[in-house]
Amino acid sequence: MSLVSSSVACVSVLIPAFNEEATIERVLQRVLEQPVVKEIIVIDDGSTDKTFENAQKVVDARVRTFRQSKNQGKTAAIARAIKEATGSVIIIQDADFEYDPSEIPMVVAPILEGHADVVYGSRFLVRRTARVVYFYHYVANKFLTIFSNFLTNLNLTDIETGYKAFRAEILKDMPLKSSGFGMEVEITASIAQVPLRIYEVPISYYGRTYNEGKKIGVRDGLAAIGYIAWFNGFERYSAERRAFRATLRRVIENQRHDET
Secondary structure (H helix, E strand, O other): OOOOOOOOOOEEEEEEEOOOOOOHHHHHHHHHOOOOEEEEEEEEOOOOOOHHHHHHOOOOOOEEEEEOOOOOOHHHHHHHHHHHOOOOEEEEOOOOOOOOHHHHHHHHHHHHOOOOOEEEEEOOOOOOOEOOOOHHHHHHHHHHHHHHHHHHOOOOOOOOOOOEEEEHHHHHOOOOOOOOOOHHHHHHHHHHOOOOOEEEEEOOEOOOOHHHOOOOOHHHHHHHHHHHHHHOOHHHHOHHHHHHHHHHHHHHHHHHHHHO
């Protein structure tokens, strides 16, 4: 049984944004064109340019824009956006055009059709389109994914992808304690510890250079290694994580029963 009819707009799109004045307005317009989109939650993460002002130029009742008092990183922005989301499905969309908003329906489709609880858009499956950029980033992404898979026993191909979609109840009470870009690793560790149906779909990737505004760097990669070890090691046994897993298991079991 499908979660919802694919003709119903039920998807909350979370967009963390930091100094993306050149692209945020166009990204919002492209996301709004997607028929599955119920709402867009924009979190301006303390931008020093006109990101917030440009986001507000898009006048549509489905767009809600919030501003952090200072830059706190992607994890904090997403945590804030999750609290505001009301859709039954949640997907994360970057505020630039590295990921094509027209592919949102394809990424969430396995959830809407009732096959998946979580979907990652992979840049390393058979690609539709991919810009040739940094080899070292490719190697780093592969290493982080393999290291994570070794500890989670999943066979993901791209844990650092920006396109991640979830049934909303999976994220609503998920603890998010990392900083910066650490949420990619933290979320992956959390979903691996619960019997969820996890899928990947191929996506396009229009990577940026640092001159074009790319922000992730060597420090983020090194931090990700530590986060993979921490969230798959000691942190998984914390009282907060155990409580989250127990609650989510009950929710999933009830959903499976309702779907049969």
